[in-house]
Amino acid sequence: MATASEANALGYNLKVDYVIRYSFGDVDQSQATTQLEKLLRSLAEAGLQCEIRQGDESSLLVFVRATKKRLNRAVYRSRVRDWLYGIRNAEPEPASSITPQTEAERLRVISQMITLPTEEGGAGITPKLGEWKNVTALFPLHDEETNKKWLHEWSQKTFLSDDDLDQIRNKFGESVGFYFSFLQSYFRFLIFPAVFGFSCWFLFGGYSIIYTVVNSLWCIVFVEYWKRKEVDLSCRWQTKGVSAVQTKRREFKPEKEIRDEGTGEMRGVFPATKRMQRQLLQIPFALFSAIGLGVIIATCFAIEIFIAELYSGPLKTYLIFIPTILVSALVPTMSAVLMSIATKLNDYENYETSDAYDFALTQKVFIINFITSYLPILLTAFVYVPFASLIVPYLDIFRLTVRPFVSKEHATANCSTFQIDPHRLRKQVIYFTVTAQIVGFAMETIVPYLKQHALREYKAYNKKRNGKLEKNGDKDSPERSPVVTYDDPDEEKEFLKRVRNEVELPEYGVTEDLREMCIQFGYLALFSPTWPLVPLSFFINNWIELRSDFFKICKEFQRPTPLRCDTIGPWLDTLGFLSWVGSITSAALVYMFNGDARTGPNGEPTDIRGWALLLVIFFSEHLYLIVRYAVQTAMTRLEPPNVRKERAERYLMRKRYLESTIQAEANEELDKDDLVSEVPPELTRSALEEDARHNSEHSADPAERFWMRQRGWTESAKVGAGIIQAQPSTGTAKKQQ
């Protein structure tokens, strides 16, 4: 049953479920017409009603609405599938009485009606692929009123309630719901380290052992908590085990078709071993990424040190920006190159399901991100600080570059007077955890918003000008002019304008936002002992992040098609991994930098001993693993509420079924006599017994003779009692003694 707000939303969007953009810019008109006809026919056959309006110069907007009966049937089918895969416990009620529970379910099912192959009951439209490559967009419309209301509400409270998260899920589907839940849990969990970190910073400054231990522990607890929470959410949102229903990638290229022995169907296969061989390319890719990015970062780093701490020639105030500019220019370029290689590699690995594809891509993305995000700090902490005095002399090569331009005596400070900047590490951490977060927020939310508005303005201006030009020059072709100014009915004008704006927006993917959060978590796990205010900064940042991400989804992206999921997927592993690496780096940081006594004459920690450092790392890491195991064990014992509920439901369902089975048996039993009954008549028993024995002795089968000796349990009891009484009664004897 559609809720009030839902009905409202649908009304607001003129009950449009999905909008399809049909682009005909690059094909022949007659072909475009035929294809359009095919599209409409397919949709109609799948039970979808259409309306067509003009898009822009080279596209049509096809508005799609599902007819109630067909929608209900599709919902039924989807639920039957869920039930068969064990996602739902109870067999669904019949199709006639079924309705989508949430807007997200409605939209998801309609999206299936559009995209599933015809043999599975859909229309078989695959946007941007193969024969449907003219279908360039498929998306539902934003419910702007609700979005605005929520943004307003949330801006006035600190935490989203479970109810708010349910609302998000009902509107945008489980995938987005999981992201916001994660963000919310993470945000809520940050309170503790924010407060604790602030206290530690106030009392001990950086590198305090107690902060490091607590921080590591917090990381473990958070990751494990989130694992449980995921299960809980997936029970609450009824998506537990949804990854079992895997959708095949349409881009999958089978190597050969074989007849499946089990199912007897032809299906395309791609040998796992061959894929594995291709996956081996990941190793050179990882190495190449590490070297490529590493060289850029290390070089810029070296230049920076050279200019900041050795160079004393002219223009130093300006030159100091060179490395920053270089990094800002080169690293994103290199990342983009690597990303495109990663995508190609991933395509080449030819995964069969979207999940596998996403998982593999995430891994590659993570490698790139790990290097770009953490390598600079790692270089400072574990190369620059301990080995600076060994490396700095080699920076002479830069002096050679500089020499042509400046006189020799100006060129550089003397190497021997070189001083390690002891605050460099902290400054860098602050840069990455505060400045970079703010810059990121601006780049991700504000800039696209401004750009998009500017673009619309520009387009409108352009169109106006063109319209004017055409009106002036082309008066004799009156059928063309309405195309440009849009001949919309008055009452639809506002609506169509909105749709035309939305159709221009990019598609939203939740991965990007998850990635950002995981990388942020990494700073916390890996480097926060350097500056214990990191969690506080993130706490503030994430309050904004949650709202701005929602704003972004509502304003800067097409409304995403609801997807189901029961986990944040590979990012969960990433969190675990980062927290593990954190146990190594933070132990090393604390050992190396804790206490000022260790600092030597030129700012270098003198007292670091290799074996002690390694021992600290060894203990820290293994302690981490043991504690993690303990926390994991403890967590599995505590059953989240929704899991318990789900289990109870399942149990009840089973119990009912079993009871009915036993009941049926009991009824059956009443009608019939049983072999082992008390019926054998008391009176003639001894006679019968004798008979039986007599018979049995002549029977051929020794087993039958054995089993005929005693008839019915009463007789056995008699025999047993006889034997018992024949014994010297030790029990009673003892008692009497």
Added chain:
Amino acid sequence: MATASEANALGYNLKVDYVIRYSFGDVDQSQATTQLEKLLRSLAEAGLQCEIRQGDESSLLVFVRATKKRLNRAVYRSRVRDWLYGIRNAEPEPASSITPQTEAERLRVISQMITLPTEEGGAGITPKLGEWKNVTALFPLHDEETNKKWLHEWSQKTFLSDDDLDQIRNKFGESVGFYFSFLQSYFRFLIFPAVFGFSCWFLFGGYSIIYTVVNSLWCIVFVEYWKRKEVDLSCRWQTKGVSAVQTKRREFKPEKEIRDEGTGEMRGVFPATKRMQRQLLQIPFALFSAIGLGVIIATCFAIEIFIAELYSGPLKTYLIFIPTILVSALVPTMSAVLMSIATKLNDYENYETSDAYDFALTQKVFIINFITSYLPILLTAFVYVPFASLIVPYLDIFRLTVRPFVSKEHATANCSTFQIDPHRLRKQVIYFTVTAQIVGFAMETIVPYLKQHALREYKAYNKKRNGKLEKNGDKDSPERSPVVTYDDPDEEKEFLKRVRNEVELPEYGVTEDLREMCIQFGYLALFSPTWPLVPLSFFINNWIELRSDFFKICKEFQRPTPLRCDTIGPWLDTLGFLSWVGSITSAALVYMFNGDARTGPNGEPTDIRGWALLLVIFFSEHLYLIVRYAVQTAMTRLEPPNVRKERAERYLMRKRYLESTIQAEANEELDKDDLVSEVPPELTRSALEEDARHNSEHSADPAERFWMRQRGWTESAKVGAGIIQAQPSTGTAKKQQ
């Protein structure tokens, strides 16, 4: 459909399914009689036929056989439960046509008929517990003929075939089947390191890097292989997910009864947090075990070194055995004490299910075993060898003990002449991997067998003597004498004698055998670089082990009640853990002992540097983890054959169901007209269109007006085509250019 051999076996055992021993030695005769009656009535009501025979002086043997109809119904019920829990894919056929597939299933179901509570359709007999504490044994009878045949067959081949393993499973159930499969897989996997280890030993001697690397890799592959194999086997034997059907422990003591919100039933609960608090006791327990056993082992070790390498007084040849005797006496005693503490602790932790109980107990057992098995070698390698020269002077305390007995000059060799025995480590490894295995085999198989025979002889002798005595002294009580000599029918004499022997045997538990194998695997993972012949020794040992274990089950234990399982359980984690620890110890061993150049003047490795050792360990461990991750990933991609089959079946089942749903819809559709049809008459369409538009403009609902503009997909197509043709045809234009 019982197979031929099965029918044979049942015939051989006179078609007896289970034997119950009812002991009445320590209760009053009338009470015993009442209780026996109750037992027999319960059995009869559950559909089981009974025969009673004399056991020994204070027990009865109740032979139990299931009636066919009731058995089939119980099988049906068990399969329905499996189906509901997702263990079986297909809903079972009706009860009337169902029969147990294997002897193990038959026995398992009958055991359920006997032990399940009455409300679940069983007889509610709980051996040794509560009101049934007089039921002191419940077991099926051995099928000696088949056992003998198999032992004979297997003694003539190297590897058991899959078919042999299936046979074991059919006879003894999945639990025993899993153990033998594991043993067989392990044995087969040992070929490679046996050959490779032999070659390395021949070519490089001990501590070769290449052997260590290959060995670690092998450990990873074996553990991961077995994980896959388990899944494969559980599909083959249809027990996948069987652990979901957890049986409640009857010993579980709930803290309070609460009404379950979901199911509305009263159930006993024990708060997880409280259990966790109790589990914290494991920490002092582990410490206590480590210290208790550690002190014993270390002390004996120190005494041994003192006597062997420092002492040169009289009686040295005899005194040298003191530490060995001490270890042999004290360690098992201490272990037994610790085991009883562990069991008490485990009982105290009050687990709700048997699985959880076993898991927790296994963990504790593993701690004790880890210390007793590996600590002596670890002490030699990482304490004695590197630190001997520091520790040996402290052995002076022993000199004080010795002094009263011997003259001073004899007492000890001078400390300065003390020489570390460089072969000590190797000797110790050889002892644990060869000698101890042989001793273990003897203790576990041969000794109990002899003991059991001796006991029978003794009993028979005793009985004969008593019989004689009674005959002589007690002539006037003729009903007593047959009790002692057993008044069995002639044709049953042989059979009953066999049953009376079996009833005396202990119960078999598979855990003990699995433990032994896991500990053995540990030697391989942890210490085999010291002496690369270890895998060869184990290979030979395990050929015998498999046969002797089977012999043991057949001859020295009651036939186990078939249990289902889908894994070797917690021991799997143990294997993974040992292989991980192996990556640390073997790297350390190789670094410390590889190359003789490192040995100093008194046999001590001089060149060991703390940081280098730690670095080697760090790299080795992390390399291990990375490789393990890679192997795991690769393994998950390769689907075992039975898993594929199972998936195909499940898929087919789902497909059939979904197809029937879609078919039903399609049929329905044929009857009715659809909203979106092509029917709108071609002729009057434009008129209708106009009408509709006209109407819709006056309609109150803007959404309805929107959706009424185009009627049916054909009209939409027309409108679309109009718009397309109205555009300057860029596509065609481009092509023409």
